[in-house]
Amino acid sequence: MTALKLTNICKSFGKVEVLRNIDLEVVEGEFVVFVGPSGCGKSTLLRVIAGLEDATQGTVEIGGEIVNQVPPAKRGIAMVFQSYALYPHLTVEGNMTLALKQEGQSKDLIAERVAMASRMLSLEDYLARRPSELSGGQRQRVAIGRAIVREPKLFLFDEPLSNLDAALRMNTRIEIARLHRQLHASMVYVTHDQTEAMTLADKIVVLRDGRVEQVGSPMELYNNPANQFVAGFLGAPSMNFLPAERLGGAAGLTIGIRPEHILLDGAGRASGKVTHVEKLGGDTNVLVDLGDGCVVTVRLFRQHDVETDSVVGIDFDEADSFSFDSSGARVS
């Protein structure tokens, strides 16, 4: 069944068009991630789904019902924000139960849901604390718990991990993935972090300037990007782009090759000078200047003792490369 259907969603603020003709379907139980550069309209689209912004055009359907005229509280959604948005004067339990109390739910149901959510999120020992007595990660878990107890038709997450440090971000990311498996819930998640998109999503929606560039599973988008923008957006370090002429190809085309697909010390299609070496422990990133402003990043999945300023050859398998025309469209 369809959990969410967007048809021809457009949104303008005054004369500025922020969302243009967006069509999208989220099936029940699916984890869909919106990614794209800052200002591309991810949060606005999420807010339109939540009912916090009205679409200028188009329809929003949740669980088979058109909800354009339905206020946010009645849409069957629960939203988790980057800023947690907890009530500071309420305890963890108070924050988690408030919406259920306002809905007039029974004491037994409320106790059962809080027990379930706090167990899932390891919050049992913190129920009597106030948000100011919690760490950032714990506060975000409370915000997620507050969403879970409502058993919404659709969870909406707006960059929920951005305020956490790197280690906590990874732990909480894994926790969100586990919750999704346990709850079989439909989730829409906004991030500009491509690692979150790749690891959490069943389906990624890549947005640019208010339009959908491509929709697909993480590996579909990674292995088969529709255009240069998507190819460059997913993958870390990002794909290298070189004028095809530089490698003996046709003028006007751009060759795309991922850092992990370039071989160093190959007899080489090209050679260049190593300008920087990043030793990451197990892996090594090497920047090679091929001249004429072409610098490629090479990702080696091992330790490597290549030296800055040394001259190296680079090579790659043609089957691992992409080519794009001058408009950025994929040619091969």
Ligand SMILES: Nc1ncnc2c1ncn2[C@@H]1O[C@H](COP(=O)(O)OP(=O)(O)OP(=O)(O)O)[C@@H](O)[C@H]1O
């Ligand atoms: N209330 C508003 N009034 C006018 N313009 C707005 C309003 N809200 C958002 N915008 C504009 O709409 C565009 C999209 O904003 P939005 O916050 O949706 O982008 P985003 O992709 O979520 O960006 P980020 O990753 O930086 O949060 C931006 O150019 C922004 O300036």
